[in-house]
Amino acid sequence: MATPTTQLRVLVAGGGTAGHIEPALAVAEALVRDHGAEVLALGTPKGLETDLVPARGFDLKLIDPVPVPRKPSVALLKLPYRVVRAVRQTQAIIRKHNIDVVAGFGGYVSAPAYIAARLTRTPFVVHEANARAGMANKLGVRLGGVGLNAVADSGMPGQVVGVPIRASLSxxxxxxxxxxxxxxxxxxxxxxxxxxxxxxxxxxxxxxxxxxxxxxxxxxxxxxxxxxxxxxxxxxxxxxxxxxxxxxxxxxxxxxxxxxxxxxxxxxxxxxxxxxxxxxxxxxxxxxxxxxxxxxxxxxxxxxxxxxxxxxxxxxxxxxxxxxxxxxxxxxxxxxxxxETGLGHAAEEVATIVAGLSRRA
Incomplete structure (x- = not known):
């Protein structure tokens, strides 16, 4: 059973490639720095997050990967079972660590996070970094997540906030x-x-x-x-x-x-x-x-x-x-x-939105 706490607890989900992981970590750092949050990261054993997340000082929680086969195969038949298993693993993490908000940044690890957040009635944010939104993030918004976009007209509803980048690069x-x-x-x-x-x-x-x-x-x-x-x-x-x-x-x-x-x-x-x-x-x-x-x-x-x-x-x-x-x-x-573009403050803006969604707020 989770131990009650007054500290904001956030689970960030953005695994696979650096394009998903780095925005998640930038927001994680802003949540810790500006909101005193405890942040956990969700990933799979196959992504770059196994190297990048621990190197930035965050606790990485792993779930089974859910690759989506592009052609009919035995793996495609197993997909529903793998999705259910990954969602249950994520639900267990949310409950065990008393997560207040889930923040997803796309990639395969995000879809189980969005579904698990919906099933556990945990508020969640969906951030799309690319000019064209991916399937996982579109699903997240349909499930009730708060959509946030890097640019306008990505194909996913949501406020335009830019791409979160780490403070040292801004x-x-x-x-x-x-x-x-x-x-x-x-x-x-x-x-x-x-x-x-x-x-x-x-x-x-x-x-x-x-x-x-x-x-x-x-x-x-x-x-x-x-x-x-x-x-x-x-x-x-x-x-x-x-x-x-x-x-x-x-x-x-x-x-x-x-x-x-x-x-x-x-x-x-x-x-x-x-x-x-x-x-x-x-x-x-x-x-x-x-x-x-x-x-x-x-x-x-x-x-x-x-x-x-x-x-x-x-x-x-x-x-x-x-x-x-x-x-x-x-x-x-x-x-x-x-x-003159004014880029560099999206991480702080997204962190503020995430903190505001907390069940404590």
Whole structure:
């Protein structure tokens, strides 16, 4: 039986990929910092949350994964049983820990959370980070969750609040941050720096293009910091080209970056825009086209540029990067446009909404 407590208790559900986990953790940190809440995270053994959540100091509660088969199969026949089992596991967590509010951020782990919240009569929030809402979040709103959107017209009803990002990424980088980044990665402070994030799922085309473009970029007088992904083969060493499997201090990476090349996940676009870093986005060509939609507001405003994945190759990447890094006035304009968006406070706003939904309130 749960022990009564006067402290607000929240269960955040956003597992699988960083695009679901990072907004959940940003709100979790705001709930602790601003509302004195105790926050638990819900996930499965198969997602990145098994690494990311404990590293940020939160207690992770695991339930069985509920993959949705795309084709008729035995696994599809087992889906109802798996959903029921995951929902019951989540109900047990809600009851055992006396959860006041559930906050979901999409992905497979969120659907059981929404259903369990409805069955236990626990208030819940549904946050959609992408420009097009996913199935789990649409279900959550239909079940009675309070819908919150990163952008308008996502296909899911709800207030527009932006994408929650962690506090360390919502501040404009300082000269001290840039110096710390140069020391950490052995970069030269006087050279313009290209940051490339090629470690996300489906970023192979970016890594392949950079392998061809890197020598030309370095020869033009620039340097590169490249996160190539833990599961990918390390690139060949080139002077002026620092390749690492993963970047833990993304705040420092953004501080040293004069330009970033990356996919256009909602979380990435929000973080890069809040840091006012000029960007060259290569949207993932799969799915329902949400990555291109994520990037278009800042691209149309002039704070970023876009290259379709189908047009990306080493030559085009080198030309685009060299042109941008060689034009300080254009980059200053792009940075100013990004800084004028006002992004960076969504985590606090969502945390306030979650706290207000508490059964204690």
């Amino acid at each position: 501040q404009q980088p300082t000269a001290a941050d840039r110096a710390a980044a140069c020391e950490l990665w052995g970069l030269r402070p006087e050279l313009p720096t290209l940051l490339v994030t090629g470690g996300s799922q489906g970023a192979r085309s970016i890594n392949n293009a950079l392998a061809v473009a890197a020598p030309a970029i370095v020869a033009a007088g620039f340097q590169i910091l490249h996160a190539y992904g833990k599961k990918n083969e390390a690139p060949d060493a080139v002077p002026g080209y620092v390749a690492v499997p993963y970047i833990e201090r993304m705040d420092l990476a953004l501080a040293v970056a004069d330009l970033i090349v990356s996919r256009a996940g909602a979380m990435t676009v929000a973080e890069v825009t809040a840091a006012a870093v000029p960007a060259l986005y290569v949207p993932l060509p799969h799915g329902n086209g949400e990555q291109a939609l994520n990037a278009m507001p800042i691209v149309n405003a002039g704070g970023a540029q876009l290259i379709p994945d189908s047009e990306l190759d080493g030559t085009k990447l080198a030309e685009a990067v060299i042109a941008l890094l060689g034009d300080a006035d254009l980059r200053q304009h792009m940075s100013r446009v990004a800084s």
